[in-house]
Amino acid sequence: MRFIILSLTLLLAAPVAQAQEPSAIPDVIGQQLEAFEADDFARAFTFASPMIKGYFRTPENFGAMVQEGYPMVHRPGSVTFGTQRSEGGSIYQSVTIRDAEGRYHALEYEMIPDGAGGWLIDGVSFVPAPDVSA
Template identity: 50%
Template sequence: MRALVLAAVMAAGLAGQAVAQEGDIAATIRGQMDAFLAEDPARAFTYASPGIQGLFGTPDNFARMVRDGYPMVWRPDDVRFGPLRQVDGAQLQSVYVTDADGRAHLLEYRMEQIDGRWRIAGVRLLQAPEASV
């Protein structure tokens, strides 16, 4: 009986950690999108992982890539978070974005935790689900 109670308490604790992690990851992604909306590339760059920062070098280079390659992230009209998955040790967050023209996009954010803070290590555009009639 004691083992069952201990298992239930541990499961509840792990579930609470998972919910907190999802919230922190969503806050990181939203924070970067808010920075893009405010046209603050320096702040948006702080949400990127060191690998991404090294790849682009400057906040302006990074902002140019996002603006040109991911306009739905640069100017999202609506953002909704899908499931968070762990694959080969990486945290992958699905994000549904509607752009200013009403088109739906599905993105997958690869997240890294560095010094206790979540950072964006990559974004991949996936095929958006078909709209239902």
């Protein structure tokens, strides 16, 4: 009987463990980018952490901030996912976005577990370009 209970527990826990794998992070970011492209700020807001939701309070406020401060996220030309790093309880995902004018922007998404086996976006930062002067 113990074996059956243990087996069921492991089987039920497996999908949660798989869903919280860092490999799922690009999909979460991609879904939010798709929502922004469709001007579906309510859907885009669902990928934000409680801290982000508390700060902006409404999907409309959140969407306005993205349109003003992150136009390349609102209307990306192309998106490339780079490396991930772990720090504290967060995973940081590097993302390069090419905007409509052909300029490249290096961003870093801070991702946190959502408590249900997935991921939420807890912040996006610009990564400064390296100094290439001689």
